Amino acid sequence: MIPAEFEYHVAQSVDDAIALMQQHGNDAKFLAGGHSLLPTMKLRMAQPTHLIDLGRITGLSYIREVGDTVTVGAMTTYVTLQRSDIIAQNFALLPEGISEIGDQQVRNRGTIGGSVAHSDPAADTPGMVLALRATIVTRGPDGARTISADNFFKDLFETDLKPGEVITEIRFAKPAPRTGSAYEKLANKASHYAVVGCAAVITQDGSGVCTAASVVITGASVKPTRASAVEAALVGKKLDAATIAEAASHAAHGLEMVADIHGSKEYRAQMATVMPKRAITRAAERA
Ligand SMILES: Cc1cc2nc3c(=O)[nH]c(=O)nc-3n(C[C@H](O)[C@H](O)[C@H](O)COP(=O)(O)OP(=O)(O)OC[C@H]3O[C@@H](n4cnc5c(N)ncnc54)[C@H](O)[C@@H]3O)c2cc1C
Structure with missing residues (x-):
């Protein structure tokens, strides 16, 4: 060791x-x-x-409201995010998901930029960043880039980062009115990494019809993945229990499940329907 x-x-x-x-x-x-x-x-x-x-660079740890955006410096720790009123008011799933990461020591030291750069398939933050459709801001030898989360997570521990690039900031668009979000995971009992997790962001109109849905599965596959079939099954509908359960039943669709000592492919496929059902239900209640 x-x-x-x-x-x-x-x-x-x-x-x-x-x-x-x-x-x-x-x-x-x-x-x-x-x-x-x-x-x-x-x-x-x-x-x-x-x-x-990167720990002594001043100016890489902050949470700011900039117009319709919340910007978070890459070196912002989990605990800072967890305690932020700006984050709690806009993105309920972040403090919720972060509170279940590892233990207090991990949350004291771990950073949003480090987690996103590392892109561990069982990590929680990449899935939440993807569900919130965030933008990752980088700087490298060839200058600055902005990369949508949809294009950032490529494969197992593989991201769109180019050699020598530093993540400097994560940008989150403030949610539309009547948007709610939630994070659910089946956690590994020892490390708390996600065996399967789900980040859900739901927007409804005044009559309770879902107008936008962002549902991401973590832990089950090599990278956090948008559950597009689930999203499509939610939009345009009133989200009662039967509709949510039917939509969540599509969560494993197109996902190449991983298997390890914590869960077989079949078990993960089953849990990949349970976690979204819970996350979508709570996100819709908050919307
Ligand atoms: C006991 C334990 C339990 C844990 N449980 C969980 C859990 O339940 N859920 C979970 O999600 N995670 C968990 N983790 C992992 C934890 O969240 C890590 O802190 C996080 O994954 C990495 O963030 P870091 O700041 O520590 O990055 P580091 O470990 O310092 O770096 C990770 C990688 O990212 C690169 N990197 C870091 N910052 C940048 C940057 N700004 N730009 C470009 N590259 C960068 C580094 O070069 C390195 O390759 C656990 C860790 C431990 C030790």
């Missing part, structure tokens, strides 16, 4: 981090909260020879 030797660098600014990464190339990694990177280094699944710490 001791990592291989590495050199530690403190980045003073985002530009400095990018320059250090260019200098040390493929052997270097950015360090945020360290709660995914350091365990993999201790297991020697990752052996970077240089770590570039």
Whole structure:
């Protein structure tokens, strides 16, 4: 459980981090909260020879309202998000989902940018970011980019990040009126990672008809995935229990389930219908 030797660098600014990464190339990694990177280094699944710490860069940790958008700095910790009134007022699923991540120590140190960059298939934040249709803002040797969450999560631990790019910010559009959101997961009892999770964001009109739905399944597959068939089965309908159950029954549609010691493909497929039913029901109640 001791990592291989590495050199530690403190980045003073985002530009400095990018320059250090260019200098040390493929052997270097950015360090945020360290709660995914350091365990993999201790297991020697990752052996970077240089770590570039983003933790001392001022100005990467914030939650701001900017017009119709809420912007969150990449180094904002889970606990800061969990305690934010701006987040609670706009995106109920975020503090709800974050409160179930790991333990207090993980929530104290883990960052939204680190979780999104790492893109662990069993992580909670990527699914919530995707369900909220957020935008990921990056900076790298070729300048800044904005990437929609729909285009960001590519495959198992694989994102649209280019070599040397730093995530600087996550942008969330404020929800339309009568929008509610919720997060549900079947958690691994030891780590609290999602065996299967569901993030749901539901918008209704004045008569209770669903006008927009964003439903994402996590943990069941190699990456967080929009349950498009579920979304389509919700829009245009009044969300009573039967409609929600029928829609949720499509959640496993098109998902290539993973299997491990925590659950078989069949078990995950079954749970992939249970979690959305619960999440959609609560999101609709909040809408
Ligand atoms: C015991 C334990 C239990 C956990 N349980 C859960 C759980 O229930 N649910 C859950 O979702 N997660 C869980 N986690 C993981 C945790 O959420 C991590 O903190 C998170 O996945 C990574 O965020 P970090 O800030 O620690 O990133 P780090 O570990 O520092 O970095 C992770 C990766 O992202 C890269 N990176 C970091 N920041 C940036 C950036 N700004 N730009 C570009 N690349 C970057 C790093 O180079 C590294 O490759 C658990 C972790 C532990 C140790």
